[in-house]
Amino acid sequence: MGFTFVPPATYILWTMSEAAATPTPPNKPVAPAPKPFAPEDEVTLRESLKRCSPSTFEAAIQFRKTGNADHVPAVVIGVIERFVEPDLRVKLKDADDDLRLIEDLGIDSLTMMEIVILVEDVLQMSINNEELRNLRTVGDVKTFIDCKVRGLPLPKPTKFLPIEHIGTVMPIQPPFLFLNEASVSSTSASGKYKISGQEFFLQGHFKDNPVMPASIMLEALGQLAVLYLLEGAPAEPGKRVSPQTIFFTGCEGVRAHRLCKPGDILSLSVKPKRMKMPLATFEGSIRVGADKAVIAEEITLTFGFVDIVEAPAPVAAAAAPLRAAVNA
Numbered sequence: 001m002g003f004t005f006v007p008p009a010t011y012i013l014w015t016m017s018e019a020a021a022t023p024t025p026p027n028k029p030v031a032p033a034p035k036p037f038a039p040e041d042e043v044t045l046r047e048s049l050k051r052c053s054p055s056t057f058e059a060a061i062q063f064r065k066t067g068n069a070d071h072v073p074a075v076v077i078g079v080i081e082r083f084v085e086p087d088l089r090v091k092l093k094d095a096d097d098d099l100r101l102i103e104d105l106g107i108d109s110l111t112m113m114e115i116v117i118l119v120e121d122v123l124q125m126s127i128n129n130e131e132l133r134n135l136r137t138v139g140d141v142k143t144f145i146d147c148k149v150r151g152l153p154l155p156k157p158t159k160f161l162p163i164e165h166i167g168t169v170m171p172i173q174p175p176f177l178f179l180n181e182a183s184v185s186s187t188s189a190s191g192k193y194k195i196s197g198q199e200f201f202l203q204g205h206f207k208d209n210p211v212m213p214a215s216i217m218l219e220a221l222g223q224l225a226v227l228y229l230l231e232g233a234p235a236e237p238g239k240r241v242s243p244q245t246i247f248f249t250g251c252e253g254v255r256a257h258r259l260c261k262p263g264d265i266l267s268l269s270v271k272p273k274r275m276k277m278p279l280a281t282f283e284g285s286i287r288v289g290a291d292k293a294v295i296a297e298e299i300t301l302t303f304g305f306v307d308i309v310e311a312p313a314p315v316a317a318a319a320a321p322l323r324a325a326v327n328a
Contacts, residue, residue: 253297
């Protein structure tokens, strides 16, 4: 798979399920009970959402009557859709949490404020402007609103990583690096890779019919999992995951659903399923637009921790060949 690493072992990471089972601290915020919903409230709500879809209005009604936070994502998506240009609304139909508000949906700062004001009005909540700074994707917005509604602590902001940063932290480098950009949160990672047609392996795969090998797409998912371990995985104080300790061990349930060719933009995503040092298992998928391309039920890596040491500043000149590789 192209990962040249060695596994150690000393520290155990909580799995997500274990973390969720941790007893609730006594000072944990509690979501407020829903206010009584009167007939006049329904009239006001209908007026507020008059330019949104009927399903958005229905989800808002159910939330206001029951306080059930399961209805919040439908409300949030519906409100975002109301402010997105008509030709871009089709992107929201897949409910893709990786969609970027600015780059993919054309939402500027003023439009974002309009969205927030309407969400505040519909869900009867208050949002501080400072809390909006780290909302970059549809998933960020949905998670943020859900936490506010449920009275849960806000998650750590998603890190958006350009190719220059990816190149400084990843042990894998061009021409075998298949990430042009990525974003990493505490619960997942997503990335993009454009098949340029200049990749060395396309010269022989296949004759006069260049097709991205499924094994290379699996490699790209594995690389995104490596990036998650380096940038998103929790660690004990004073420790970090070392790139020299990560090693590919296996995968299960891999399915290829679509041919991918030069010009296609691969949208990759991985989520950790189990993390207990020295093993981390992820589920991963690749799409091209709305089309499913590759599914991997399990990708397993080994990893280990090292002490944090202050590193020298990266050499600025190193970014040039990386950018050139992306633009090739």
